[in-house]
Amino acid sequence: MNPANYKDLVVSRGYKYHYYAVPAKGDQLTIVFVHGWPTTSRLWRLVAPFFEEKGYGVIVPDVLGYGGTDKPTDYKEYQYSLLDRDIVDILDAEGVEKAAAVGHDWGSGIVSRLANFFPDRFVGYAFISLWWQAPTPNFDIDQYLAETTATLGYDPFGYWAFLSEKGADKLIEEHIEAFMSALFAQDPRVIKDDFALPGVLKKSLLSEFRAPLGDFMTKEEQRIFIDTFRKNGFAAPLCYYKIMTTNGRNSDDAKIPESRRLPPLSSPLFFGASLRDPICVPALGKAAMAKLPDHDVTIKDIDGDHWLLESPETAEVVKHELHAWFEGKVKPALKARV
Helix, strand or coil: CCHHHEEEEECCCCCEEEEEEECCCCCCCEEEEECCCCCCHHHHCCCHHHHHHCCCEEEEECCCCCCCCCCCCCHHHHCHHHHHHHHHHHHHHCCCCCEEEEEECHHHHHHHHHHHHCHHHEEEEEEECCCCCCCCCCCCHHHHHHHHHHHHCCCCCCHHHHHCCCCHHHHHHHCHHHHHHHHCECCHHHHHHHHHCCCHHHHHHHCCCCCCECCCCCHHHHHHHHHHHHHHCCCCCCHHHHHHHCCCCHHHHHCCCHHHCCCCCCCCEEEEEECCCCCCCHHHHHHHHCCCCCCCEEEEEECCCCCCCCCHHHHHHHHHHHHHHHHHHHHHHHHHHC
């Protein structure tokens, strides 16, 4: 991703966004790629250029709290309706009337709500690792974790409680190498046992845990990650967890009218399941997508863990599967609307 293609924009609610943008050639489709936690727009470096070369428009923001974008530490600023408005402001600034959206991790949550709050601006929705998230005005964190644990036999989101604790951001910064060892471990079982389960992440940090990192985490990538988060901190990114553990999205979801609770039937959906992901477990994702029986849903199994976009081998699979979906599903659906 060419650094010269980055721009800055102050969105309508006053925050500065830093984002990557390349215009579409002719009437080609524009794609918005939305990263999750704890990454930046750089997450898409192995995917976005592929679509640029094929003439697609590409917009890749550092979402709120990350990279060159502003970093408020009030979790209420991270409501999906607000984050989605920010993305639409970027589309407006770039003169893009309609786009497709692709999300990874919490980026999939942001993309999910684009279908609820701005369905007229998007023509397809893709979710990598984390699946479509249904609006849940009565969400209860304790009930959700209990149900997930009962389904899987373990709690894959046990780390949410620690990430919501006061001072968690500083503890991660002080033990960032241990944090990387647990989160970016080569063996997905380590991610489960030393990061995800209740209580283990804090223990990993305090014990200066070490494990072999995934091959994608080269010395250069480690340096970039450490420099990025030591400069910017983790306080803002952790708001994505605090808003969940306080049931803070309920009022936002309650604004969605019944007619917009589901994505538009005219918009194809894609779910790329990470088969070796111990946190965003494919079985949970496939169960969620099965709740959309009347929609045009494409599901592809990808033999990778949560960080499949960082690995050249699995990123290659993702970009080709997405391209086939855009060409075979999204473009024909868009043409049928006209």
